Amino acid sequence: MTDGPELRTSSPNLASYRIRRERELGSLYATARALTALGELDAVLDSIVREAHELIGTDFTYLSLLGADGQLTLKASEGTISPSFNQARVPAGTGVGGRVIATGAPAWVSNYLQTQDVPHDRTFDDLVVPEGMVALLGVPLLVGQEVIGVLFAADRTERPFEHDEVALLSAFADHAAIALNNARLYDESRSALKQLQSAFLTIERQVAMMERAQSVHESLTRVVLKGGDANEIARLLVDHLRGAVTVFDRAGAVIAQCSPDAGLIDPLTSPPSRRTSPDAVEQARQSGRWATTTDGTGLWHSAAAIQAGDTHLGALLLTRGEEPAPVDIRMLERAAQIMGLLILKETAVAEAEERVSGELLTELLVSGPPVTPNQRARAHARGVDITQLNVIVVAKSATRSASQIGRRLHAMSSEWRGLAGEHLGRATLLATAADPSQLAETVHSRLRRELGSEVRVVAERVTDENWGRAFELAGKCCDLMQSLGVTDRGSTAERYAMFALLFDTERGEDLDRFLVDSLGPLLTYDRRRSTQLVATLSAYFGNVGNLTRTAGALHIHMNTLLKRLDRISSVLGEGWRSPDRALQLQVALRLHDLRSQIDAQP
Template structure:
């Protein structure tokens, strides 16, 4: 029968166990159990359980104090705005929380991938502050890479991370033995690593790791906020300074010359950057050539003169005119068109009857500034228009009628009559050039059409009756803007909104097929490749069934054994069923080709080379080759 323990004894023992004085509590518990009339094994069992309860309560009280200190520290750090002061206070509070010999923070530099010790507390060796940790080396790099806590009780014997001689020397000079590092994470960004270290071997407990990690999470958010605020203040100051300098410069130049007033009036009247260049040429009686950011003229001609490129670079740095001399001995002035640190283009002035003096130089520089403002305005307008047109296209091509009908009305409000669409053109080009491609296609189509980016393609809806003409026009415009590697596919349209999506899908199917046919630049129509677009169009699954029924055994043989019967069969058909020509095309011996053809005979039957059968086999091989090249529809 179980031994009953008196209630008063239980209450007294629990009161002693949960008291604040740990040593006195142990003595009281031992005395109470000794005085109780309990068997020795029962007293021992009660004592063990009470001691376990006391240790648990002490651990939770300690945890409560740690959490209180953690939130107090987070609140204190949130009040700081200076980044350097914040880092110092952060390390100090972490040092107080964990109670290790040394606490330090390493800042992560994304560009170089290295970490640098930024702030320390408790260090004595001069080599430790500002210590640089190369990418992939040491415990710090492991913390950043894994984005999780890492620790070691003996750094000298650490094997989980590569050692670096400089880091080992600094750690040895500081006398560090056990280290715990946790990442400073702000969202997906790694700001650095926070370390707590001892000069004796120490196994870090789960509570210590959790506490330092929680503190690092709070600190990272505060640190990121402080950095952003500092950057905002710095950017705001720079912006105010730039606008102040620009305002003073504009006022001075307006007082300096009537030409400046004419340029300002031109801007107010809605002129564009080319109008400024023309006005500048008339005012200074010279020829003005406007170049874009790639140093190309408005006609798309690239300027290959090295001296002009160098002059643009120098002008970009100084913000002033740079003088050159042409091969004919005439003076030439180059001034860069910049916005902040971004090069938008350049103005090249070839001197005419008027000499370039200080006033003319200032006028050219003012014109470059006005050109930059206009280009930024034009870019902003074009960018907004592209986004609107892209959204409009997405709605027009949607399979949801609730989106399509309102889109038709919105298009009409922008002067685009969808019912007048007679050609749909899809353009494939590199993603980095797609923005320029949309602009070029928009200029080619004109105001009555609709051009935008949709599903990683440039889509143009135009009233041009002939899809081939529409495709060639768009292809020529985009090629001039971005260079080669442009494929444009035109598809006829009836103007019915319900068919636009179908026409685009047909053109997209054609775009996927063309690279497999060797077409990587040019303008075509879907009608020219109608058999391919029909076979590889959306929802078509009969091709696979036909191919499997015709050459399925050959395909299975290649799949199971990794052989090349299908490529051999394709080369055989392409070379007029000549084994010799096939062997030459595949760089194989004739006997090898004959052996493979014998295997094909075994798989397809003796009559596979009869004309009608061979015709179907040829189509199946071609379709199989195209399907592998184009991927799933």
């Protein structure tokens, strides 16, 4: 018996993700339509199992409601073959349903008749055999914190249920429970209307609240179906709940805010007090449902957790000057469930798009020219013209992973009609840009702000569609920057290219040893005697050994220059002007100059 193992989800292709999301939204729309129609309870039950069967894709699904005696009674099914199974009743405390009722959490078994983890009821087991049920998953139907029934998905072959199946059916069950509860409430209200004519005004108000809730739910559903975002949900709730609404992500950061007076608020520029998460949010997160608190200013804070199964995705917060009514809380919870489905959809689409973009990027870097028609067509479908991709950008950080940086590069890639992803442990962007230097600085600035940490960014122009060669050079330069002590800069590869080709960037101690062996004696001499022999040698090579131009560049007399050159010879030896020795010194001087510029920066 298990609540579902923590398994890694496979990487399906984009088509699989689209099919899955279309199926999910179709089920959501069908359930919302049943709620909107306020149909008979049996019709709603049939709609729930039918759409759950289509969504999950198991052999059959069924729904059992909890009676006052604690027994679960089957009310609707889809895909069953045995007529007797549809009469199933499970005594309290037995079977998978008993475990779900007791814990209020999903549960599943890979082989129901063989498992010993749950108490068995002989009568129910006799019904299982002709039906052929083997693997069974049950998720609770929750209204507030009360379990009103269990939604089951079953297969006639032994198998485990994946974590994403459990999470998806749980999210659907949360949504279905609302539709089911509303149908029950509607039936109860209709019955009460017939019995209590004297209480007509009270019932009329109840119907009005239901219609209001119905209207909100229809609006929330349209937001999801048309691909809306958190800002639209916040704005819609403000209109109906007459209070300020804040949307938090799973990390507790504000992603949307809206108030009746100010409208939408930018979380990045709002005062710190507006970004503070009240106690209600934390209480809702811990309970997985909702919580209401008050503060010293007389404001009421009501928060509803955004959940997908057992996964916390964030919270919705309503703040206003009066205590919310139960219908307001239900409306907030309903919006949180819709927000959860929206987040699941957006996450799946974004991950699929990132993966496809990253795969195409890797193909181009590995295969190189010529570009195949298939690659060109896949790029064109994403608005990318491969022939225009002329700059490669590599980014690394000591405190952020390549995948974290890669996701942000992917979010930026459309601005430069490019592709982004992770390749050989480096976050990479293949872009269309006229100025590689400006692109490097812009990307660095954006990453620095979004990551909140130091990051190195190197851009290199691509020639002859040889993206792999440009990537290799940019990567080496990015590593060399770290060896030189550069931790936070955007630059082109041109500045570091020659040195990146000369040194193994994974052996930074060799670079230090090279500088010490080449310039160590002169640096020590300058430091101890406050002379300028290193600067003199750099100017000498910079002016190709021309003494007149060297003296002019240093603003010193010729005799002074000659004395300094003699002193250099005494420190380094007479052979420092030989071609091999002179080349070594010039490379060392250039590296020393780069480090000096870095050290001089504030």
